[in-house]
Amino acid sequence: MIILFTSLHIQELMKSFSINLSYFITTLVIVVIVALVSRKFNLETKEGPILWRVILGCIQLVILFINFISETVWGSLSLFIIFIGLEWFRHIIIKQFKDTHNKIIEYERERENLNNTFRTVRSERHDYLKHISAIHFLLESHKHEEAKFYLDQLVDSYEETNLSIKGETGVVAASLHQSYKRAKELGISVDYSLDVPISSLPMSDRDIVSLVGNLLSNGIDACEHWQIEKGKQALITLDFYKRSGLYILTCENDSVTIPAKILDRLYIDYGVTTKGETHEGLGTKIIKDIVKKYDGFLDFVHKDEKFLVKIKIPLIK
Structure with missing residues (x-):
């Protein structure tokens, strides 16, 4: 749509200057320019609020129609500048929408990580006395090797959480803990x-x-x-x-x-x-x-x- 509308605007502008260019050459030049500008400024064109895209598309269509019936050079030039300005505004709106959408996803992920870490700590605390009782029973039964093996396993499981959460704020601890778990998996x-x-x-x-x-x-x-x-x-x-x-x-x-x-x-x-x-x-x-x-x-x-x-x-x- 950008390439088509821009080509038509350029054609009307060239006609105002009595310059005749084929649509093929105009379109080819516009394709190259759009590709270079998109790469340079990382333009967003495929995402964003549907309503905004429809409204701006309709406005640009109206501007194009006015350009067809305009008979002055300054009229065509002004309409072309307005078209470019609207396209840049559309890029800004889409970029802000995408940034906001990514932040929401990031916040949801951080919240889930925080909840998972909290559940892990709560579970370890809940089972702590059970582990102590089990070790106490093994020691009383003179099963020292089994008690040592059990304790080694317990220390390893606690170390995973302790490495991540000691001294850290909640969200940072959650991020460290989830990365640790993912690597271990x-x-x-x-x-x-x-x-x-x-x-x-x-x-x-x-x-x-x-x-x-x-x-x-x-x-x-x-x-x-x-x-x-x-x-x-x-x-x-x-x-x-x-x-x-x-x-x-x-x-x-x-x-x-x-x-x-x-x-x-x-x-x-x-x-x-x-x-x-x-x-x-x-x-x-x-x-x-x-x-x-x-x-x-x-x-x-x-x-x-x-x-x-x-x-x-x-x-x-």
Whole structure:
């Protein structure tokens, strides 16, 4: 529709200047221009409120009709400018709608993660006395080896939750816990080494969740791919500590070889991904934008089938 309407407007504008161009040439030029502009500004055209799209489409159709009956150069030029302005306004509306829709989905996911983490902690607390009673019975029965084995299993299950929630705010703890569970379900080894709570970052909880969530999600996806290709257990580590007025967050994971053309644009452009065509490639750019928002520094290294991301955030809020 954009290409068709723009071509017709251009044709009418050229006629006002007594210039005759074939529809084929006009359409070809418009296709190239629309493709370049869409790529440059990441234009949204396929989503958004149906009512807004219908209303704006009808207005643009009316403007096109007026342009057909307009007999002045300035009239055609003004109508064409109005058409372009409406199209840009449509892009803004659709982009805001998509951003809002994505935020709602993210909030729903965070809420579900928080509820799941709360249920896990509540369940562990509910069963705590039962576990103590079981261990007490085994010790009284002089079954020390069985008691030790039972206690080792209990410590492992509690460690999973404790690594995620100690000192963290609810939403951050939930995000860490769900990432830990997802990695474990895929058979990936996970190591959280957090000298200070990640919640102490001078950021909003939402930005912390987006930052850490995308780091871990990308790392887990890379580990899963690596495991399938290598047939061995992958490892992902998340370190967080404070040094010389900086918070330093690092995430390292096993990774298959990444082409240089993707590495060069990985944290720069949207749509750059190593996960195939079904992924939008938004995570890395979101990470970069959050780091930039808080005047931080991001660096990454891919070497010997290891991918390391290091982020430094100033201590001062």
